[in-house]
Structure formats: structure tokens, C-alpha cells
Amino acid sequence: MIRRLPYCSQPPRSMPVLPPEMPVARQHAIIVGRSKWVNGTPLRYAFMPQTRDHAQEEVVREAFDEWKDLGIGLDFWEVREPEEAQVRIGFLPGTSWSFVGRDILGIPLDEPTMNFGWDLRDDYGRGTARHEIGHTLGMPHEHQNPNAGIIWDEPAVLEFLSGPPNFWSPGDVFHNVLRKLDPAEVEGTRWDPDSIMEYEFPPGLVISPEEYREGIFPPGTISKIDAEQALFWYPTLDERPPRLAVFESRALSLTPGEQFDAELVPDETRTYRVGTFGSSDMVLVLFEDCDGELRQIAADDDSGDERNALVEVELRAGTRYVLRARMYHLWQPGTSAVMVW
Template sequence: MPGRYCSLVQASAPVFAPGLTAERLGALAGGSRMWVNGSVLHYYFFAGDRDASVIPVPGTAERRRVSWGGAKEQQDVVRECLAQWQGLGIGVTFTEVDDRTEAELRIGFQLGDGSWSAVGRDALRAGLHERTMNFGWDLTGPGERGTALHEIGHALGMLHEHQSPFAGIHWDDEAVYDELAGPPNFWNRDRTFHNILRKLDPDEVNGSVWDPHSIMEYAFPSGLILEPEQFRAGLNPPGTLSALDKEFVLRWYPPAGPSRPPALVPFRSAPLGLGPGEQADFTVEPPETRTYTVGTFGDSDTVVVVFEERDGEPRYLAGQDDAGTSGNATVRVRLVKGRRYFVRVRLYSSWGPGETAVMCW
């Protein structure tokens, strides 16, 4: 029986300004979907029958309304898997909320809609009443814990491992299309190409080598892979977090330090001194209530995110990614006297003689 596979939504590839160097393009492709470290990702579970959508009945021409709600035993599997990722010591934390408008991750359990997730910061593009993740089958079945770990990996910014150009997989394309066209997936050729046969850009993938043991790797039956020869009889990853999965996520989200970040004082620039992929954090305690601008200066590509401290934890307030443009990342946001805010700046790449700095004014 063929496996049930994660089906990522086909999203437009990021478009960057023409004329960028290969170094800048590589840094942007590799980090554009990753959260800034220190983020608290709030998650919400749809429950009951109030939230639903109409989906096709697989293998038929019929359509039906199916709820997004999930039972507690389904939710508990996801909670346990979120805790497993966080238990690695990563600098991103997960917190459950009961208000969907407070959540960056909104999780549904619509049966028949497949299992999928927005990749990293792509979740911020979804409407506040839309799902950013769905589980389309029973997570309490044997081996299905790996499904939840896999989708959370996507939410952290990871992509499918078998689509890595470093894998060296030579597919029997038509056999793959035939396999996925039937039950239980019922995928058309476009969906199969997007989720299996399409090769990712080398700068997008989870690492510089293929990891057949990754939680982001599908299992495949025999007859689909022609090369490497040892996988002609099938590819069967264990469905757990591999050593390279852990290495990748800890590289992007290293454990946060215990000390409070230094203060970012209005009208006083703070040099960053960052290398590619590194991050600087600051605290802002505004002297007056008004609209402030927070932005970077210098020849660099950065993402700037502002959080407000509420109930002892940072809540996402606003952010901008300059996405390889000629300008710098700049955020205009209303800050209130007596409250504490955090500014996090991640550097993609820099060039030119000057140093990159950040200022609040």
C-alpha cells in the first residue's frame, strides 16, 4: 500500500531584484522563510464543526463540507511533537493559545485534505481565520507521529529532503505519477511534480548533503527510484528526527542566552557586526508613546522584526524583510511608554566598506 504524503501548497517562488550577486541570492534563498531566533510561535487548534470547508471526495466527482476540528487525542500528538522539537534546546519556543488571532500557527484536522504546512514565515501571509497547517488523517495510528514531526519541520522552515539536488535521485517519472495518482493520495501530475520530482535550488535545502534518514524525507515503495541503486527496492526513513535534522535546526535557532539584550536607544545607532546568517537582539523601552521607525543602515540584506513583551513573552508586532532590494529593512510601529519591546535583526549578507547598523527614531 503506498504511503500518504505531505502535500505542500504550491506557492510562488520568492522574486528578488535583478542583478544580485550569487552570494546575495544564495543567502536570501536559504534564509527567506526562517523565523528570527527568539520568536515565540503561538499555535491554535481548530475544534468543533464551526470552521470547515468544502473539499473533493477522493476518487469521485463529488464534494462535501468537512470540519477543520480535531479531537483531543489528535491535538495531543501535535503537542507532544512540538515539545519534542522544542526539547532540542532551540531558540524558538511554542506556546498554545485559545485565540486564533494571536496565533502564528493555526492547525486544522480536516480529513481528506491531506497533511501540509506553510513553510516558516510563509505562515504570516495567511489570513487570521485560515489554517497554516492541516492533518488529513489519524495521527494516533502506528508510525503517524512522524507526520506531525514532519509538518512542524516545515513550520520551522525546512523543505522536503528527497527534493534536494544533493540527493542524486534518478526517478522513474511515469511510475511516480502513476503511484501518486491512485489511492490514498489521488494527486494530479502538477502536485506530484511539485512535491516529489521538482528539484530545489541548492541554497534552499536543509543542508549540503542528502539525509535519507531525515524526518523531512518521504518513504517510497520499490519501483520508483532508479538511482541510487540501494534504494530501488524502496526508501524507508525511520520517521524520527535525525542527527542532521537536529544540527540544521540548531544552526538556525541556537539556544537563546539568559541575559537581557542590550538597549536600543532612540536616535542612537547600534553597529551590528554580524556575519551571514547571524542575528542581533535589542531591547527598546520607549521614552514616550508615539510612532517610531526601526531600521537598518548600510550595504546589507536584513530582516527586522519588532516584538512587544506581553505576559512575560515576546509577541510579534511588525517586521520587514528587504528581500535583496537596494533599500534597507524599515518598520514603522507605534510603541507605548511603560512597555518593553524587542528588536531582532538577522543579516543575510553584506557588501561595501561600511558596517551595518540599526537605529530606532
């Protein structure tokens, strides 16, 4: 008997508009990196008060812990008020979904960025919680990876997903299953059929690869390759980054995806500029240390522009701040640097 499962229904994404003459390597670095958080970001999450479900909330907390236990550099903080959170979680029956990575920052503060539409208290539900958090970390659906080489029996897929429990339109099926991701959106060169970001599919939907004609059955857990990807983007951070002095220009030797971290403790209260230099695409984020919790106070992303990231912000004497700058791409030979002045 075919197991008919409800599937994550991914919200549409808007891709950055990049000049067509931009080199492919630079486009790829920007598109892949744009969804990823600056490593060390404390992601605060809250449950939407209108749809709270205390039993299922515990499953979500456990799923956050599983991702954190990989040793990644992101932190997850549960807060009470949704307007204090970047990740806002609902339990509205119907579909499960999450916006991808930093896309959630564009969602109004009174709206969820993630929803769970079915019971999470079984193995499939726990896998759903891991899957949606994977989206929040910046991961797309794995079965849409163009490196998978999947050839679908499209009429069979459309018929299967138009029925219960999903009742998807042809547009939904194309967006969530049949559409191949642009190669610029994909990390690595392998398809991972065991990924937590892979759907389970029954027999009769895949024409090739031949070994998957009898179905794709991921275990519903964070795979080895999932963990590798998470640790590539979010490696374990040193507890105390080096100190960056005012007016000190620090040269950066970063490869795409790498990050520079430093702390600032200004001697005087005034307005400062914090910026990058060089022919590079970077995202720069400044956090304030508030009793041991980092709170973002300024950010700039210069990717795709012929400029450098720059923020202007008032800093208080004796207060600790943390600067994080992630490299997308170095688009001309030379070096890049960061400075506070």
C-alpha cells in the first residue's frame, strides 16, 4: 500500500537581480550565500500565540537542539514575544513550510516564518521539524538538486500530488517537486538521497535513476552530508574573537563562504563607521553584547554592487561589540580589509 504523506510546501522565493554580464562564479557565490546567516548569529525563535500547541512545541525545541548539537556556530534562543524573534513558528493545520535562511528577515513581524500543519509527535513529524529548520538555516529541497539527475514520470507525479493529503495544483507540484533548481542555487556536486531536505516518494514516480524507481525513502534524520554542509557554513566559533582597534585596518584573506570575526570595545561614545574595502562581495553585521547575548544593531550587504559594505552607528564607551564579515566572492585580484573609524 502506498504511504501518502503530507509534504512541505515551500513559499516562493525572489532571486536577486544580477547583471547578466556578471561572471558565473560570482553569481553562484552571491546566490548560494545570500540565504545563509552570518555565522555566530543568535537566531531567536518564538511560537505564535494564536496557534500554540505545547506538546508539539517540545518536538520543535528538540529539533533545534539536534542541529545545534552538530557543533554549528549558530545559537538558538527561545523568546516569548514573536516580535523579538527572527523565527516565528505557527501550528496552523494544513501545510508545513518555512522561508529559506535570511529570506525570513523580509517577513512582517506579526506573521510566521515557519508553520507546522500536522502532528509532529511521530517519526515523520520529527523529521518535518528537522526539515523546516533546515530551510531556516538556508537549505533548499534536495530532490530539486539538478545534480540528482532525476527524470520524473510527470503525469504520475501530478496525479499523486493532486490527491490527498496534499491536493496540490499543477503549479504547486512544479514549484515543489518537478522544477530543477538553477545550478547557481546549489552547493556541492552531489545529490544526497538521505538528506533531511529530501522528500519520501513511493514507487512509480521516478523513471531514473533506475535504482529509485521503487521509491526514495530518506530516513528523516540529519544526514552526514547535511551535517557537513551545516558545518561548512556555520563552523564552531572561537569563544573570544580577536580585538579590533579603532582606526586599525585588518587585511582579510578569506575564500568564498569564510568569515572574519572580531570584537570592538570603544574608548569613547560617538558615531563610528565600520566598513570593508577591496573588490569583494561581503555581508557585514555588527552585534552588541547584551549581558552575554549578542543583539544585531547594524548590517550591510554589498553583494552584486560595485561598492563596499558600510554601517554608521553610535557605539558606547566600554561596551563590547562583535563584528562579523562573511565573504561571498573576491571579484578582482587583490586583497580586502575591514576597518572601524
